[in-house]
Amino acid sequence: MGCDVSDLSFDSSHKTVAAWDSFRHxxxxxxxxxxxxxxxxxxxxxxxxxxxxxxxVLEEKS
Incomplete structure (x- = not known):
């Protein structure tokens, strides 16, 4: 898929997203x-x- 967990860290107010939540995502x-x-x-x-x-996303891809 080519996605890095760091791409999902977009909570600018805290500058981080819990690593576990990003992994689950x-x-x-x-x-x-x-x-x-x-x-x-x-x-x-x-x-x-x-x-x-x-x-x-699923609707667009189908």
């Missing part, structure tokens, strides 16, 4: 990619932070 994105057989780019992965984003 990447794991969810990878599972979606494998389950639905879609190629996700970095922007897609970032959009998958929310359920709505996941649904939008």
């Amino acid at each position: 990447v794991e969810v994105a990878e599972m979606l990619s494998e389950t639905f057989e879609v190629d996700l780019n970095d922007q897609d992965v970032v959009r998958c932070v929310t359920i709505r984003g996941i649904l939008e």
Whole structure:
């Protein structure tokens, strides 16, 4: 997928996102990619932070 956990650290007020949450996010994105057989780019992965984003990405990719 080519996504680095550091790409997901976008909480500018605290300058960090919990490493575990970022790891889980990447794991969810990878599972979606494998389950639905879609190629996700970095922007897609970032959009998958929310359920709505996941649904939008899957709709676009199908």
